[in-house]
Amino acid sequence: MKFIFSYLKKYQKLVAAVMIIKLMGTLGELMLPYVLEHLVDEVVPTRSIRQVFLWGGVMILLAVLVRQLNVGANRLSVRVAKESIFEIRRDLFWKSINLSGNKLDGFGLPSLNSRMTSDSYNVQSFIQSFQSLGIRAPIMLIGGIVITLTMDVGLASILCILAPIMIVVVVFVSMKGIPLYDKVQQSIDHIVRIMRENITGIRVVKALSKEDYGTRRFGGANHQMAEKEIKAGVVMALPGPLMTLILNIGLTIVVIIGAVQVNNGVTKPGVILAFLTYFNMILMGVMALNRVFMLMSKANASASRIAAVVGTADDMVPLSDKEAFHTKRNEYIIFEHVNFSYGDESDVKEDKDKSPKEVSSEWFDGMNRQKCLEDIDFSMKKGASLGIIGATGCGKTTIINLLMRFYDADEGRIFIDGKDVRTYDKDELHQMFGVVFQNDVIFADSLKENISFGRDVSMQEIEGAAANAKAKGFIEEYEDSYDHRAVVHGANLSGGQRQRVLIARALAANPQILILDDSSSALDYKTDAALRKAIREHHKSATTIIVAQRISSIMSLDDIIVLDEGRIIGHGTHQELMANCEMYREIYKTQMGEQAV
Ligand SMILES: Nc1ncnc2c1ncn2[C@@H]1O[C@H](COP(=O)(O)OP(=O)(O)OP(=O)(O)O)[C@@H](O)[C@H]1O
Numbered sequence: 001m002k003f004i005f006s007y008l009k010k011y012q013k014l015v016a017a018v019m020i021i022k023l024m025g026t027l028g029e030l031m032l033p034y035v036l037e038h039l040v041d042e043v044v045p046t047r048s049i050r051q052v053f054l055w056g057g058v059m060i061l062l063a064v065l066v067r068q069l070n071v072g073a074n075r076l077s078v079r080v081a082k083e084s085i086f087e088i089r090r091d092l093f094w095k096s097i098n099l100s101g102n103k104l105d106g107f108g109l110p111s112l113n114s115r116m117t118s119d120s121y122n123v124q125s126f127i128q129s130f131q132s133l134g135i136r137a138p139i140m141l142i143g144g145i146v147i148t149l150t151m152d153v154g155l156a157s158i159l160c161i162l163a164p165i166m167i168v169v170v171v172f173v174s175m176k177g178i179p180l181y182d183k184v185q186q187s188i189d190h191i192v193r194i195m196r197e198n199i200t201g202i203r204v205v206k207a208l209s210k211e212d213y214g215t216r217r218f219g220g221a222n223h224q225m226a227e228k229e230i231k232a233g234v235v236m237a238l239p240g241p242l243m244t245l246i247l248n249i250g251l252t253i254v255v256i257i258g259a260v261q262v263n264n265g266v267t268k269p270g271v272i273l274a275f276l277t278y279f280n281m282i283l284m285g286v287m288a289l290n291r292v293f294m295l296m297s298k299a300n301a302s303a304s305r306i307a308a309v310v311g312t313a314d315d316m317v318p319l320s321d322k323e324a325f326h327t328k329r330n331e332y333i334i335f336e337h338v339n340f341s342y343g344d345e346s347d348v349k350e351d352k353d354k355s356p357k358e359v360s361s362e363w364f365d366g367m368n369r370q371k372c373l374e375d376i377d378f379s380m381k382k383g384a385s386l387g388i389i390g391a392t393g394c395g396k397t398t399i400i401n402l403l404m405r406f407y408d409a410d411e412g413r414i415f416i417d418g419k420d421v422r423t424y425d426k427d428e429l430h431q432m433f434g435v436v437f438q439n440d441v442i443f444a445d446s447l448k449e450n451i452s453f454g455r456d457v458s459m460q461e462i463e464g465a466a467a468n469a470k471a472k473g474f475i476e477e478y479e480d481s482y483d484h485r486a487v488v489h490g491a492n493l494s495g496g497q498r499q500r501v502l503i504a505r506a507l508a509a510n511p512q513i514l515i516l517d518d519s520s521s522a523l524d525y526k527t528d529a530a531l532r533k534a535i536r537e538h539h540k541s542a543t544t545i546i547v548a549q550r551i552s553s554i555m556s557l558d559d560i561i562v563l564d565e566g567r568i569i570g571h572g573t574h575q576e577l578m579a580n581c582e583m584y585r586e587i588y589k590t591q592m593g594e595q596a597v
Pocket residue numbers: 105342343344372390391392393394395396397398399438518
């Protein structure tokens with residue numbers, strides 16, 4: 001809750017205005033039965049039509065005023081809720097896209113997704129309802145009791161006994177509800193993950209006729225979520241009927257005692273009429289209180305999940321010169337005896353019984369760590385080119401991840417241009433790179449925007465990059481050329497076209513370091529060779545690293561590293577590796593044919 005209120009601080013005045021207007025509206029509402037009682041008991045017996053119309057008019061005016069006040073307060077409360085959730089989402093998004101690789105792995109994309117959507121929605125609903133119901137409910141409850149006390153102490157004492165019982169029930173049940181809603185939100189993460197996997201991999205699912213399998217997986221997760229929702233819903237739905245029962249019993253007692261009193265001339269009929277209305281109002285107040293507590297339970301669980309991300313400490317802050325490593329070597333990129341392991345998030349994900357807060361603080365500490373890179377040691381001169389080859393999962397991409405400081409090495413030192421990579425400001429560092437990752441993303445936007453990608457890049461540079469990436473030809477065949485729109489994930493482009501647009505994106509800003517991670521696998525050999533030639537000719541000064549499975553993509557580069565299970569087992573030019581590296585020779589033989597050796 002502290003997290004939510006920290007965002008409401010700036011709207012203090014608006015929230016206060018909502019509450020004051022709501023207070024006035026509720027007081028007006030409370031006056032209505034009182035006026036009704038006066039009309040029935042005092043005005044009607046005078047048989048004065050004028051007076052009846054006058055007090056009837058007062059009631060109508062009061063009702064209209066109450067309505068207007070409620071509408072005004074609701075509008076303001078919606079505004080506060082919308083603006084504060086806008087800020088919460090903005091901060092959550094900003095933090096999410098700036099999370100370090102380790103923390104991103106820890107939270108998981110599906111979970112970040114549901115924090116951005118369903119969790120934010122829960123918080124928004126609470127902010128909105130707490131401003132109006134938060135004041136209306138207690139005022140109706142307390143006001144109703146106070147007014148009935150002034151009318152008939154005996155009858156009102158029935159309410160005085162029932163109200164605290166109802167409040168205790170609501171509070172008790174809400175306390176039980178909070179942890180249950182935590183679990184519901186965790187199931188939403190799970191469901192979002194399965195949805196993402198199935199939607200992203202829809203083609204594979206269809207191609208292998210695995211719709212049933214996908215549906216079964218989703219069905220399992222859906223079932224789990226439904227169970228948790230039902231459990232939370234059953235608990236939170238308990239107070240409603242219980243309260244109606246308690247109040248109806250109270251109402252029956254009031255009607256019976258009231259009837260006797262009216263019969264004996266002790267009480268007037270208008271009082272009983274007013275009592276019945278106040279009873280209803282009190283019931284509505286308690287129900288509203290129940291709703292506020294229910295929304296609060298959900299929002300509390302959701303807010304701590306959002307706060308866990310927003311409040312996570314930035315672990316990739318640039319190091320000061322004092323803390324950093326230094327080198328006298330003058331190569332442009334240097335890896336010195338680097339070791340690295342990813343944290344294993346599976347042990348965290350299983351810990352479903354812990355609150356998100358507890359989990360998030362532990363995620364990044366005691367994770368199982370498998371060694372991924374061991375004693376990686378190489379360097380590159382400025383403008384040089386390096387190929388990295390090796391079996392899948394041997395750690396090729398991880399080297400890039402460390403170079404771009406998505407993760408920090410466990411041991412060893414990495415330098416770019418004579419500076420410890422950890423001393424660079426994140427933006428400064430990333431602006432040095434033009435990069436295409438494996439399965440990189442094409443956005444649902446024009447091809448022009450996909451290439452320029454929000455950078456200050458002229459149309460001439462876009463066209464130049466497209467030409468070097470061998471994308472110019474197919475782009476200019478479209479009637480709308482560079483304005484042609486790609487759909488989500490570039491599904492209206494072929495694999496090779498997607499890769500060429502991505503390479504154009506990497507080349508567009510004339511990067512100092514160019515990284516192509518398995519980014520030409522969908523290109524035919526001829527286009528791949530033409531692409532490398534264009535890069536050599538037009539991006540001479542760029543220090544280039546090409547990660548590839550295809551030996552033909554890297555054999556002409558200045559230097560090649562052969563990786564095996566996270567270790568460098570071969571390093572040199574193509575000729576040197578052919579002479580000295582058994583695995584390289586094997587890859588060459590397999591891909592280029594026996595006689596090529
Ligand atoms: N975010 C991550 N969290 C945990 N383990 C990871 C993560 N990313 C990669 N790994 C593991 O690290 C190892 C190296 O992965 P990496 O992506 O560097 O391999 P790669 O050589 O690029 O593979 P490929 O050629 O298939 O792309 C693999 O065993 C992989 O499962």
